[in-house]
Amino acid sequence: MQPVATTFFFYFLSGLTLIAGILVITRRNPVHSALALILALLGQAGLYLMLYAPFVAGVQIILYAGGIMVLFLFVIMLVNIEKSQKEEQFNKQWVVGILAAVALGVLFVLVYTKGKSLFPDRVAQLPEQSNTQQIAVMLYGNYMFTFEIASLLLLVAIIGAVVMAKKRI
Amino acid sequence: MLEYIKSYLDSNTTPGQAGNLFWASVYILLIFLGLSVAVIAMNWLERKILAHMQVRLGPMRVGPHGLLQPIADAIKLLIKEDIMPSQADGFVFWVAPIVVVITAFTVFIVVPFGPTHAVTDMNIGVLFMLGVSSLSVLGIVTAGWASNSHYPLMGALRSSAQMVSYEIAMGLAVVSAVLMTSLNQTGTGTLSMIGIVQSQQVQQIWFAFKFFPLGLIAFFVFAVAMVAETNRAPFDLPEAESELTAGFHTEYSGFRWSLFFLAEYSAMIAVSSIAVTLWLGGWLRPFPHLLSGSTWDLVFSLLPGITFLLLGLMAFVGVFRMPKHPYFRVQTIGLAGFGVVLGLIGLLLFLPPVRDRIQDVFWFSAKVAFFMYLYIWYRGTFPRYRFDQLMKVGWKVLLPVGIGVLILTAVAGVLL
């Protein structure tokens, strides 16, 4: 399936993600920023699709937008936010903010100029195996051990959460 | 133009995949129209069937046997004033129903009505479907929060907790079905919906009956999770009238409320079409291989025509039993006209070229219609689960069973 108007979609999606990202931090109302974050994540999923990684895009939608963001909204709603809305948003540390931004910019420029070889020069092509298989082979093939460790880590996290909430049940 | 259409009709790839956007948009339009007609029909059907289950007649006044009732409802909802609570969060209040409707409709991109009749055939079809259905939770949560009053918030929290927990059970059931696709010796497994149905065709068995008990158990797990996912029947706690008034869409009215209403029905149709694709062999006609042979093919191909003729007949029976009072004259004519239309469609379906093309779409929608009837039947008979029981069923019953079925299917796949 030859791609259709890729440049337009690329700029549209990345622009969308950028704007949503800015919205996240500038919104006063936490629910609005959570929605903006969801928009950003969906934009990212679109970009993954552009890179012929549908499985990753699917997982991104399910896990991030569908799962984690719902829990974000849960927490935002349970904690009443009237109080936090009243407080002054930007405290005085904008000086530190500027410095951090400058350092980050320098870092980007360095990486871009020095690590030319890192970036693939050609446009992503349709891989022969379907994306799901690639990931499956990678995940269960040579990175099997790390995958198990990660799942163990998650298990510990869940048990921790249950113990913390135990006193209330 | 004609041969362009003809060339398309017998091409073997879905329009989306073939890349021509024109046909894809035609399909999207078709699905959108088909869906709204289905929602309107469902509205009428639900009220009538539920009524007859409860020893009453259901809507009879608007049009013959209440046939125009859904249209009257639609107009009422459009005209009714669309109020917004005073301190409600305007933007979010406006976005929520849109999110819910979009997610309810995007699922249909992937749903295969026939080997080539699907908007596109993504190779991650099932995953895309699961992802989009999990997005609808967002709409509900934000809707509940935006109307900033006490009860909708509680309703929204409850329904989102319910949907999140039943999504997992649904996912597990779906994975075990997908696992079955790859276990035939010929090809590797596939996530794409059309691929799944084709592998059922190749393996000559519907997944519901594969590895005998396992397929069925996975099917039941999905069927239960499906009902809970759409907040229907025994799991309709968020809209429990007796406690939380009307749940997350209490503050909505007029058009916005009808969006939620539309989204709920299309979500129901979407989820049952997924069940049909995964377990009941999407567009395959029943017993494709037991009763194979041309005679059986002919019989099965005549069935669509026969059903429409039957419907027309029922309409005519209604006409004869209509009381003779002049007040009912308009209604009798209307009903007779409706009967004639149905009869014509039935006859049309007997024409050979139309007959074999309509085959798979008909079988697919017949199975989905069966699920719709089940939804209504549940609503008629089951009382409502309490919230903690609902969670208990979700986590302590469906989840372990789902995981168990998954493991057993894998083992069975390797061994058999």
Added chain:
Amino acid sequence: MVAKLKTHYLSGILEANTYLGQNYMIVETSIVSELLQVLRDQEQFDYCVDITAVHYPRREKQFDVIWILYSFPRNERIRVKTMIADGETAPSAVPIWPAANWLEREVYDMFGIHFDGHPNLKRILLPDGWKGHPLRKDYGIIQQDQEWVKINLGIESGQ
């Protein structure tokens, strides 16, 4: 049974006989709560059917407070009556039978008789701010607490 009680409380029981097959006792207010306790414990009158009052404006002890009791084991009913004057308080039966809670609240609501020992003596049927006790004989049948009606319902008067 009445004889046994009589020997014990000699002066307390003013009168005990039956009328139309229903036996009742008229008792001194002072020993009423003790008698009720005895009736429940020894005589197994474990079910307090009803507590009510009757208003006799002409008598100097204006109110009759009546306890209607029933015993499951003996399938027998008895009525214990005591006479109290206006303003006097009657002993509360809540510690003996929890059923008495709302019954006494209603008697207080309708007659204004205070029951000491009642955990939450408050009006039960009429709104809290209501003045006057309707079931007293001097309370007119169409009389209303105008002031309450004006404040809460904002209308001139209910009639």
Added chain:
Amino acid sequence: MTDPTFHLELQEHEKTFLDSNELIINMGPQHPATHGVLRVILKLDGEKVLGTECVIGYLHRGVEKIAEHRTYTMFNPYVDRMDYVAAVSNGLGYCESVEKLLNVEAPPRAKYIRVILAELNRLASHMLWLGTHALDIGAITPLFYTFRDREEILKIFEKYCGARLTTHAFRIGGCLYETYEGFEREVKKFLDFVTPKIGEYEELLTTNRIWVERTRGVGTISAKDCIALGVTGPVLRASGVKWDIRKAQPYAAYADFDFEIPIGQSGDTYDRYIVRMEEMRQSLRIIAQAIDRIPEGPIMAKVPKVIKPPVGEIYHSIEAPKGELGYFIVSDGSTQPYRVRVRPPSFVNLQALDLMVRDQLVADVIAVIGTLDIVLGEVDR
């Protein structure tokens, strides 16, 4: 009119109780699931109910005050308005109390008619209870089945005494109207019609897993608490106490019918459901026996035109569908009663709500209110 000074019994000794997410919900007088105008103030911790307080009196019409300004016969129709669902048994209780005061005995035929109508009324009341109770818990269909069958009973009432709900069927001293021609045939036809129908309700609910799960173990109350709280009727019998006034102190020809008293074991909502369903069947048995053995003869005892009972007071109670309905009448010899005190079963049963609902969930409060089968007309009088 929110009265800020409302007082929750548990407030004084559980002061340190109000931690962070304490929630006081007002299940208001116009809530769909309260049977009439009952306001329950719920103190919740999340979903769990910590305590309730019932605010009643919205439907208080001062029946007892009116009684003191009406003659005995004039007060009769007022009695039907109290428990408007079981109006016939109210009338039966009142007429029998006054007859006892007058020391008059209703003729046997009148007694049989009274028993038939009272049992029909018990059936209608239980059917209404089942319909609304199932609806509260979410099952929509039983409501329509029960109301279709209840319609048949109301037709019989309408034919006999002219009214469907507040029937004013009896007079002091017996019944005013002779049974209309074809009464026995119609009641028999009704009996055959209803018996399979009760099977239908049971088919729909008794083995319905979700129904069992929503009612088993909900709102349990032990026999001891029932007696202490003065709870009577099916609620008491479901807790295992085998006590029914029709058997313990028979009145109006109940002595010559044989029927059992169904009792439950654990006193939870499911047992109350089973007890009431069984009671419906027993009522059918009684009606069948009464119809077969209805004697001929006069239907009105010799009662003076103007009723002036001798000075004195009596307490007489009958087994209304909701529990023990008692009348304490004081007469001062004049034509108007000096004091009429009505002992309403719903009022006393409602008192047990707080105990039954403690540590249950919000959804169960609705189920328990339903299973107590209270009618606010009777609670507020």
